[in-house]
Amino acid sequence: MRSKKLYYIGLDVHKDSIWMAVMVDEQDLPIESKQLPNNYLKVVKAIAPYQEKGKVQVAYEAGCLGYGLQRHLSEFGFDCRVIPPTKVVRPGKDKRVKNDKRDAALIANMLKRREGESINIPTRADEAGRDLLRCRSDFKDDLKRAKQRVLSFLLRHEKKYESNRHWTLKHRKWMAGLQFDLAVDKMTYEYYLHYIENMEERIARVDEEIRKEAENERNAEKTRVLRAFRGIDYITALSFICEVGDFRRFATAESFMSYLGLVPSEYSSGKKIKRGPITKTGNNQLRKLLVESAWHYTKPVKESKRLAARRVGTSEQVITYADKAMSRLHKKYYKMLARGKEKNIAVTGVARELAGFIWGVMKMAA
Numbered sequence: 001m002r003s004k005k006l007y008y009i010g011l012d013v014h015k016d017s018i019w020m021a022v023m024v025d026e027q028d029l030p031i032e033s034k035q036l037p038n039n040y041l042k043v044v045k046a047i048a049p050y051q052e053k054g055k056v057q058v059a060y061e062a063g064c065l066g067y068g069l070q071r072h073l074s075e076f077g078f079d080c081r082v083i084p085p086t087k088v089v090r091p092g093k094d095k096r097v098k099n100d101k102r103d104a105a106l107i108a109n110m111l112k113r114r115e116g117e118s119i120n121i122p123t124r125a126d127e128a129g130r131d132l133l134r135c136r137s138d139f140k141d142d143l144k145r146a147k148q149r150v151l152s153f154l155l156r157h158e159k160k161y162e163s164n165r166h167w168t169l170k171h172r173k174w175m176a177g178l179q180f181d182l183a184v185d186k187m188t189y190e191y192y193l194h195y196i197e198n199m200e201e202r203i204a205r206v207d208e209e210i211r212k213e214a215e216n217e218r219n220a221e222k223t224r225v226l227r228a229f230r231g232i233d234y235i236t237a238l239s240f241i242c243e244v245g246d247f248r249r250f251a252t253a254e255s256f257m258s259y260l261g262l263v264p265s266e267y268s269s270g271k272k273i274k275r276g277p278i279t280k281t282g283n284n285q286l287r288k289l290l291v292e293s294a295w296h297y298t299k300p301v302k303e304s305k306r307l308a309a310r311r312v313g314t315s316e317q318v319i320t321y322a323d324k325a326m327s328r329l330h331k332k333y334y335k336m337l338a339r340g341k342e343k344n345i346a347v348t349g350v351a352r353e354l355a356g357f358i359w360g361v362m363k364m365a366a
Contacts, residue, residue, distance in 0.1 A: 005054035010107030012100040013060045021104035040072035059116045081118030129242035136206045143199045150192045214238040225365045227310040228322040231296030236289045253356035260287045262352040294351035297329040325357040
């Protein structure tokens with residue numbers, strides 16, 4: 001029986017247009033290359049004839065337009081992948097000449113060479129949760145910049161605080177009592193403070209929405225499991241749930257650590273083995289949250305009142321596993337310090353091992 005021909009279709013997607021290139025195994029150049037409007041029905045109509053003649057693989061590069069096109073094409077039965085930009089390697093001859101037509105052909109050729117590995121496509125619910133979490137992250141960045149602007153304003157007016165610990169209750173009390181010679185300076189200062197207060201209130205409202213999302217029917221059990229660990233609360237728990245999706249797609253703990261960019265880089269050749277800093281590839285947001293959580297394991301091994309409250313309703317098996325992590329990671333931190341490692345490096349090592357524990361408990365809970 002004659003096997004069906006396989007068609008490789010690369011799409012270069014933009015806001016208003018999509019360039020499509022179609023390749024087959026027998027030829028080095030596209031058998032068709034054309035521009036389409038960015039309308040999924042038009043794309044389906046252009047791809048459908050190839051689906052009737054054989055098998056079709058479609059791919060496009062991940063970007064600001066998200067996963068909408070992939071979801072539409074999948075609903076029509078097409079094998080559509082979204083390739084991470086870091087995997088789209090342009091040959092030397094293509095670096096000087098870049099256009100939509102060549103990019104579409106490049107992606108089609110990647111599929112042809114079996115190099116078009118797709119990123120994980122989140123569900124619509126997971127993507128909504130990610131957007132909420134990233135909204136909070138954006139607000140936090142805005143708040144940090146606003147606070148820095150206030151401190152710079154005070155320095156320009158020779159208002160110096162006695163300590164470097166800013167934005168504590170004591171510091172805020174000091175700020176509230178400041179006086180300015182000119183009314184316009186006082187007004188400017190109050191505008192800055194009101195903006196910060198509004199941002200903090202807005203972040204508090206987003207935090208409440210994150211808590212509700214983490215405790216809804218779909219996420220509640222996973223959230224409960226993750227919050228049993230020291231240093232993990234609603235924001236970190238929901239981030240792992242929404243960003244990772246199905247933990248079973250990682251065969252080993254090491255592959256999950258690699259996904260987070262927490263494994264050492266390596267420059268080895270022959271008998272010479274040299275390992276360097278962590279790779280910092282993969283999911284930057286989760287890596288940052290893990291490192292923040294890892295600092296909690298530098299403290300004595302003890303179940304705090306807050307941790308005990310978070311564990312109410314959690315199975316004894318999960319609590320025992322989380323306690324094992326707390327003891328082991330605390331020891332790891334001080335062993336690394338004893339070997340002469342800097343604090344930041346030791347905490348990164350703890351974060352890497354914490355990732356392994358998270359992978360293990362989520363596989364257990366699946």
